[in-house]
Amino acid sequence: MDTDLTVGVEEEFLLVTADGALSAMGPAIADNTAEPDGELQRELARCQVEAASSVCRTAQEVLTALSDMRGRLARAAARRGGRLVATATPILPQNSPLELTPEHRYRRMAEHFGEITQTGSTCGCHVHVRLPDRETGVRIASHLRPWLPLFLALTANSPYTEGRDTGYASWRQVLWSRWPSSGPPPVFGSLDEYEASVAAMLRSGAMLDRGMLYWDVRLSDQHPTIEMRVCDVTAEPVVAAMAAALVRALVARALDDIESGRPPIAVPTEVLRASFWRAARDGLSGSCLTPDGQSLRPAVAQLRDLVTDLAPTLKALGDEDFIDSTLHDVLESGGGAKKQRDAYARRHDLADVVDEMVVAG
Template sequence: MGSAAVMAEDGLTVGVEEEFLLVGPDGRLVRSGPEVVRATDDEPTGDVQEELARCQVESATGVCTDVAELHAQLRRLREELAAKAAARGLRLLPSGTPLLEESRPAGITPRPRYRKMADHFGDVATAAATCGCHVHLAIPDRATGIAISNHIRAWLPVLLTLTANSPYNYGGDTGYSSWRYVRWALWPSAGPPPMFESVDHYDDSVGAMLRAEAMLDRDMVYWDIRLSEKQPTLEIRVSDVAATAGEAALLALVVRGLVALALRDIENRRAAPLLHLEVLRAFLWRAARDGLGGRCPNPLTGELVSGDALPALLADHLRPVLHGEDRSFVLTGLDTLRRSGGGAQRQRAAFAARHRLTDVVDELTGNALLPENPEWTAETSTVPETNR
């Protein structure tokens, strides 16, 4: 990421990348990503970058140490991108997949690396217009990053369940809550990470995939958890882009809590949960299908639990490492999701009123410009006493 997290003396620092689609007044994709990115070159907040598809833009926060700073940066970046898009008659769409039927492909951003990817991977690349949210957490070294990955990988289905925000794709309901995750899994280097024995094991696996040309460079390590190639961070990349900046901040704090718990376990020499890759892949399929509106495997037991019960389960698990404003924000955010539903549920609810996907586009694009519900702020916690 442009400004990655680094280890701070007072705790784990965090940074967030978000990918967005650009649509016109009719809600259909517009190939103006490079132009919008160039228009933001003079903006001071974070970084804005091009993406593989010409209809996409990506933002990256700076290094953040607390929730207020992170949430503010996420909101400002969305507002800046939305304003630059609006100046061209466009809208910023925070959805994991395109909603409306399109008459032509999304188009590849004209950069040599992207053209090479399109030539090599064909429709896997050229049909890719999916948007995720990536969280970077500071790590002291790569070996610790591998150990953290082993400890938190069982929680990947929970993270996907919480953030599923792509039920529609090119004009139809896919039957999934995160079609982005299903679609992204077509890349040969994507999916859940294995349990790695060491940094050498990680590097040997990456090297073998490079030799097979299943990826063209190390930046194409697309596992749901990966070591950053450029920064001292661990990147968790399982999630759809969030409908709101508050949900993106919530995801980042939840990930930071899971990493903090993993570091405690590593220090106390507790073994990472043993979850075979094929089982984890199945759990992620279930999470992508159901989102918060269905059921998700409990990472502690493997049993299916209701999406309604998942926020409370996660809050209880994270409680030992939540303090101050982080605690208030996470508990409030999880309770808000329990009551209002996840992104996929809200998309379907917006469609149900008049059976128009343009209504869903209107609601999502409005989220990038309108003030957020005050429940997302740490200062106005509305969590019931039973959940505190």
């Protein structure tokens, strides 16, 4: 077992006013909030802010770091009369177009991609796991690829957008798929193949720079990591920490499989996309295809099976106790989308949903 498989998590949040409307305070909060451990970043939309955890060695460290960063951002928003909201799409209808962060790169994106840029107010959760090298990372991505829909189901947290119920647990996934460089990555035989595809996408104009490679698993250009990007920002930090633990364990198992010559689960891209759609619609409360695409099973049952299968790896990485102590409550909760819909059901008022998803300072 590689004991140097450190992990980190990035979370994107929406900022709203007291009445729930999107607020343009994102750049001010990112630029002026203290960062004792971790990093704050501007995002495409002024109503967003991103928090990146420090480098962690256990899921408990991830949870501590994310809880601290959420609290600091919530207090910074409150000082400016706003609120930090852990939802992956805006809940209430907006009266004006999305206001972009005034940076040259974001202006270029708006000019080049037009209306697609208006999907920039979606909020994701990205898990980074340290890589031994980029060539190995390409092979690991093929092993992670079949599990992407299950992680989407676990974290789905965007049933409402612009004042309406979309009928999906993760509307963010549907919106984000509009970007031409998004979606599950192809299966590559080498790093050269990976880089050739990236170069071709840049030549086509589907990306303006390498930072716009939006595959749901990619090699990070900023860190020596593989990055899973399929998750919605989660309603509770414990879900993000659980996802981080499971992704890291899958990376560790992939390394063992690669060393032993075991191939990844083969799943055609069209089947994987169908599984994405089902996971986005149903979320944690419903069903999705198994990683091999052969059957439809409840997401909760698949997650329990995955934890059982990964138990020796989780133990070796020091995360077994964390998963054992949190798994039941996380899975029984039904997920972030259910939490939002339950809040709406009480009085049929979307303002209650906003209140439910506000992060406490």
